[in-house]
Amino acid sequence: MRAARGAAAGAGLPEQVLNTLTEVRLFGIGEVDGRLAGVTARTAAYAEAGADGVFVPRLLDLGVLREPARGLLPVNVMAGPGGPAVVGPAEAGVRRIGVGTGVAHAACTAARDVAVELLGEGSCGALDGSPDFSALNGLFGK
Structure with a gap:
């Protein structure tokens, strides 16, 4: 992330938006009960390294989603079948909702x-x- 931020600035694009991805939920990394902490820890590290936002695919549980949405970076999610209508994540504090390859x-x-x-x-x-x-x-x- 630091290298990307430096490269963007070196290319005359200091305002380039750098969005990071945490795949903790997408690939089921770690124990289920610890995944939110994993997302939070990665988000903090990304923020410290210069990220502008964090993308958390498959995190559509609105109760859980509020936690990272109050965090250090704007949260982006991927909507899809079985997920809530876009108004739910928006009300939970999500900044961007995409559909990925949907x-x-x-x-x-x-x-x-x-x-x-x-x-x-x-x-x-x-x-x-x-x-x-x-x-x-x-x-x-x-």
């Missing part, structure tokens, strides 16, 4: 559904409601 996963799921239908029934009802080229192109003009 949009790509949804697109792959849609492609799979079309392929299964085409190969199985020979129909393409899974494409019903899809926007035409004009509508898609219009999305990029905004």
